[in-house]
Amino acid sequence: MKAAFLARLQAARAAGRAVAVATRLSDGTQYLHPEDGLPAPLAAAAEAALAADAATNLAHEGAPWFIQPHNPRLRLIVVGAVHVAQALVPMALGLGFAVTVVDPRRAFATEERFGGGVTLVDEWPDEAMQALAPDTRTAVVTLTHDPKLDDPALEVALRSPAFYIGALGSRRTHAKRVARLAEAGLPEEAMARIAAPVGLSIGAVTAPEIALSIMAEIVARRRGAALADR
Amino acid sequence: MSDQEDILATAAGWLAEGETVALATVVETWGSSPRPAGSNLAVTASGRMAGSVSGGCIEGAVAEAARKTMAEGTPQLLDFGISDERAWEVGLACGGKLKVFVEKLEGERVA
Known part of the structure; x- marks a missing residue:
């Protein structure tokens, strides 16, 4: 060469x-x-x-x-610059993803909390997500736990061809979320695309463990691995 | 791709430093080869190594072959792994089989 x-x-x-x-x-x-x-x-x-x-x-x-x-790097869009996101970002970077963290709350999406190598966006999630335009090489994970922030991001993600869409929250939280999104007009097939509770079931407790379970699920989806049902 | 996995970037950096560099690429695999086609190993004449073309089994042999390519500039297509019985001999204890292409990175000629 x-x-x-x-x-x-x-x-x-x-x-x-x-x-x-x-x-x-x-x-x-x-x-x-x-x-x-x-x-x-x-x-x-x-x-x-x-x-x-x-x-x-x-x-x-x-x-x-x-x-x-x-191919260009796979992308990971993280909505919610929360504690789990701080553990998720370095892991995703190490796995070769280009990472963007979206959080309109200025105190969260700071370089001090995330360091370099990641794109921080402080716009409202729906605007940010429209601009980011998830494609077939994009994974989206919502972590805020706040419907005001997670839901608009999920609405955009579910109308995109993103290969993975995950949402943090218990089964109970997710059931309520699905009801809200249905009210917003999203069809049932769209809702079935959401990985929730997010991540592989490895009994994760700490933020790094949750991040590991999420990245493991994203890799599995990307590679087409057969996994046990949730 | 992360920097750690970006062997091409590492190789380009070495070349810029004035190193003589060869790039080995897995081009075909059969059976239980640990690294997929496209995996890279970069080596320098001075002995630096980055990346991998197997789980560590044949890197030594590839680096050895790369010395010839670095000296002569001619690319080589190497075959590894013949049968399970001979797997230990050639280094692929896993029984896999693969082809590795070795090429020299040709820097701009400095007059």
Whole structure:
């Protein structure tokens, strides 16, 4: 790999563009998709690799090729800059997520509480969520426990293709939440997407343990792991 | 991807420091290989290592092969893991099988 090629790849990744590297294994020849305009079969394989987020091999004109996708980082949007969020954020960063914490209460979403490496947003959750526009590579977790903050965020999340939507709160709290969201016009199928009580059932008690259970559930969802019913 | 997992960034940093760097990439796996295709190991001629292409079983052999690629500039496609009986010999005690592509990171020529 030439240094100039690596620099182009790193620039694309830093800009959050979805790119793929195609390497001819017989001699190391490399192309960057889509900017280098690959031959059609290789371009199609690169698109498929990006969609599946998995590397792939193929033969093209008698030579073996390896295609490695580089998708933008997965995103985690945390609503509620609370104690559990403080434990969740470093864990999510370590797992490779780009993390945004939303909380309109100025005393909570502070750099002192969260350090660098995370985006802090102090807008109202519905506005913030509209702007953040969760996509298929986004997980959303609401942690405020306050319907005024959690509900508007969930409404936006449930109308998005976010791959994971979790809400902190007991079964009782969640039942009330579902009733409120139904009143707001969300269909039952939408409500079924909410992971609640949030996180895998590992008997978590402390904030880091709850954060671990949430990240474990997000990873499981992302990887399509079969899990026991809640 | 976190910095810790961003082997390409680490490799680019080493290159910028003037190190001679090779990048190894898992390109194909069969059976119970611990690291998926696309996993990277970066090594330098001076002996620095970052990332992995297995659970630690074949990194030594890959680093050894990378010395040749760093010296000659020619990429290599390495095969590891043949059968369960020979797994210990080649280093993959888990019985997995994988192909690793090793390439040199070619810095800009300084005249």
